[in-house]
Amino acid sequence: MNAFRGLRAMIYKEVLHAVRDRMALVFSFIVPLFQMIILGFAIDTNVRQVHTVVYDQSGRSQSAGAQDAGTSESRAFLDRFRNSDTFHIRKFVHSDEELNEELIAGRARVGIKIPVDFARDLVNGDSAQVLVLVDGSDSAVAGQALTVSSQIALDESLSRLLPEHAPAPIESRPKILFNPASRSPNFFLPGMLAVLLLFVTTMLTALSVVREKERGTLEQLLVTPVKPLALMLGKIAPYFALGVSELCALLVFMRFVFQVPIHGDALLLTLLSTCYLFVNLTLGILISTKANSHPEAMQLSMMIMLPSLFLSGYIFPRENMPLIFFLLSYVVPATYMVDISRGVILRGAGVTELWIDALVLASMGVCILLFAAKRFQKMIV
Amino acid sequence: MTAIRAEKITRRFGEFTAVDGVSFQVEAGEIFGFLGPNGSGKTVTIKMLCGILPLSGGDAWVDGIDVRADPDSVRSRIGYMSQKFSLYDDLTVLENLRFYGKVYGLGGAKLERKIEEIIEQNNIRPYVNRQAGKLSGGWKQRLALGCALLHEPHILFLDEPTAGIDPVARRQLWDLLFELSGRGITFFVTTHYMDEVERCSHLAYLYYGKLIADGTPAALRHLPDMTPPGTHRVEITTEDVTSALRTARTLPAVRSATIFGRSIHALIEDSVSGNELGEILRRKGYDVEDIRSLAPSLEDVFVELTDRRQKELETPA
Numbered sequence A: 001m002n003a004f005r006g007l008r009a010m011i012y013k014e015v016l017h018a019v020r021d022r023m024a025l026v027f028s029f030i031v032p033l034f035q036m037i038i039l040g041f042a043i044d045t046n047v048r049q050v051h052t053v054v055y056d057q058s059g060r061s062q063s064a065g066a067q068d069a070g071t072s073e074s075r076a077f078l079d080r081f082r083n084s085d086t087f088h089i090r091k092f093v094h095s096d097e098e099l100n101e102e103l104i105a106g107r108a109r110v111g112i113k114i115p116v117d118f119a120r121d122l123v124n125g126d127s128a129q130v131l132v133l134v135d136g137s138d139s140a141v142a143g144q145a146l147t148v149s150s151q152i153a154l155d156e157s158l159s160r161l162l163p164e165h166a167p168a169p170i171e172s173r174p175k176i177l178f179n180p181a182s183r184s185p186n187f188f189l190p191g192m193l194a195v196l197l198l199f200v201t202t203m204l205t206a207l208s209v210v211r212e213k214e215r216g217t218l219e220q221l222l223v224t225p226v227k228p229l230a231l232m233l234g235k236i237a238p239y240f241a242l243g244v245s246e247l248c249a250l251l252v253f254m255r256f257v258f259q260v261p262i263h264g265d266a267l268l269l270t271l272l273s274t275c276y277l278f279v280n281l282t283l284g285i286l287i288s289t290k291a292n293s294h295p296e297a298m299q300l301s302m303m304i305m306l307p308s309l310f311l312s313g314y315i316f317p318r319e320n321m322p323l324i325f326f327l328l329s330y331v332v333p334a335t336y337m338v339d340i341s342r343g344v345i346l347r348g349a350g351v352t353e354l355w356i357d358a359l360v361l362a363s364m365g366v367c368i369l370l371f372a373a374k375r376f377q378k379m380i381v
Numbered sequence B: 001m002t003a004i005r006a007e008k009i010t011r012r013f014g015e016f017t018a019v020d021g022v023s024f025q026v027e028a029g030e031i032f033g034f035l036g037p038n039g040s041g042k043t044v045t046i047k048m049l050c051g052i053l054p055l056s057g058g059d060a061w062v063d064g065i066d067v068r069a070d071p072d073s074v075r076s077r078i079g080y081m082s083q084k085f086s087l088y089d090d091l092t093v094l095e096n097l098r099f100y101g102k103v104y105g106l107g108g109a110k111l112e113r114k115i116e117e118i119i120e121q122n123n124i125r126p127y128v129n130r131q132a133g134k135l136s137g138g139w140k141q142r143l144a145l146g147c148a149l150l151h152e153p154h155i156l157f158l159d160e161p162t163a164g165i166d167p168v169a170r171r172q173l174w175d176l177l178f179e180l181s182g183r184g185i186t187f188f189v190t191t192h193y194m195d196e197v198e199r200c201s202h203l204a205y206l207y208y209g210k211l212i213a214d215g216t217p218a219a220l221r222h223l224p225d226m227t228p229p230g231t232h233r234v235e236i237t238t239e240d241v242t243s244a245l246r247t248a249r250t251l252p253a254v255r256s257a258t259i260f261g262r263s264i265h266a267l268i269e270d271s272v273s274g275n276e277l278g279e280i281l282r283r284k285g286y287d288v289e290d291i292r293s294l295a296p297s298l299e300d301v302f303v304e305l306t307d308r309r310q311k312e313l314e315t316p317a
């Protein structure tokens, strides 16, 4: 009891601050929602409708230079490209120079050149060559274009070799679990929750304490019998409330604006996430024991937020990280939150799978809080 | 009874020693004036006594409690008004009072009664619903003092409570201090105003971390050799003080001279009497109205002490 002396007074005051500064509160509530909208619509890691340009020489008589080139064979082959979701044929060109130019200018990412003797080779049973040029400047696009174009060539070859309606000797039937449509928002938004929640927790708490340092009110508080723990929890309380409402708002947005299904229990997700919010809030307090000014607090918050972005597995899969970063990712709270949120939302995981993440987060929070309280006592204002 | 006792308290910041082995004792009910030039370590001393800045050396007792051993108990018995206004600008006067009351564990009817009393005492009723940040300087100070008084502390530390407020507000604040002091509250006050210095019952003078004077105003005025042997002080009232001062300073018998309002305070050698000095100035064309002998003012005392201390520091040991 005594360690929390003054907590009620602190909460009384913090609530008044929040009411006075309603605009700032509303603003910080809205920003993450906007970020989710922007990122949610912008991120689409699936490669679709890659701009493609075709130079079809097939069947063209070398001397005539006829404009309407193409044979039924080449057109059938190109239809396979057209029917795949990956390619979008935007233009036919009539020379190698034009083909190159389209690629260099970036108007097309893929160039397909079908040589003059394509149809003849096919009919004669010789190997027909097709040149597929892929712009390598975006590795995801290049990879996808490569795979799909080889697949198309293989399919076309098989259908020519096998008798009509004969089944392929082996047919692989891949099934993508948990996110069958491979929708990017389904995968990215649950992870993004962890990052978006950082803003309204770590940074705002740090700033709120540092503001008191700058105004000299912290010095005044330290002369009163308020205990450091009470002071810190009082500072945390409003941002905890903000964090929980933010989380709920983000979940609603994710579910109804982006149509990401939540396979698990949303209430459980909220409950487990409170551990994550708690860690972030204590980190904010820890920052404020070091920072003496607004800019300093912002910089330190950024230093905490960046690793969360890159190490948590939200952007880069943790399994592919160099060992040192992989190990580091274990001390980044967002790692556990990404796990919890993807677990509940995508895989429908429950307490049995996720309690350990929550426990790790809660213990981190308590440790940081006690450490910050120690620093608080020694702080010179 | 002793309210505050400091024994060789020292505070270092790295290499720099802000307060260097300072000892003094303040009795209960005194108004203790703690003086010294900017940066001499007054605020640092107060912070150490309030338990928010650890001592690098020495010992201190506040209200009988060892500051090193139990800063928490010290905090609940003292009030502190920092040099800079440090209440919540966005909270109203009433909300600030409520908050500080709650912080000290007051609540319910008791808190409301106490707040009522503070409002009455500090005359802040017309402003109770105004945001603290929108008050003028004098009202801010009253509110700050009110907040510091809520929990009925035995000792109040006021760090430059009257800096930047008008003379009327200053006078009113001091009236309140006297009233409270009459009820047995001890005040530890820093100030740069000499008229306020004269109102204190006990003074100490800190010069760059070292305490160089300690006593009642009367005792300091009559410090031996404040007026060195073979010299005496006179006050000369004249129309044209500035140029008279310039002239007076050129005279060999005048050791030092400064202006106080419309008169010159001079420390002169006994070989010349006050009247003779007046004659000399008259002959030089000044309209001398009045000459009288003078006890050193407290300002004289501090200027003299500072001069001496500086000379000591300049001459290598």
Ligand SMILES: Nc1ncnc2c1ncn2[C@@H]1O[C@H](COP(=O)(O)OP(=O)(O)OP(=O)(O)O)[C@@H](O)[C@H]1O
Pocket (backbone or CB within 6 Å): A380, B013, B018, B036, B037, B038, B039, B040, B041, B042, B043, B044, B045, B083
């Ligand atoms: N936290 C700190 N870190 C380093 N130096 C400090 C710190 N606090 C004070 N000082 C230094 O200690 C010295 C004494 O400062 P202090 O604020 O006590 O002076 P002061 O007598 O109150 O002056 P003023 O009349 O201007 O208020 C100054 O040189 C100041 O720079």
Ligand SMILES: [Mg+2]
Pocket (backbone or CB within 6 Å): B042, B043, B044, B083, B159
């Ligand atoms: Mg000071």
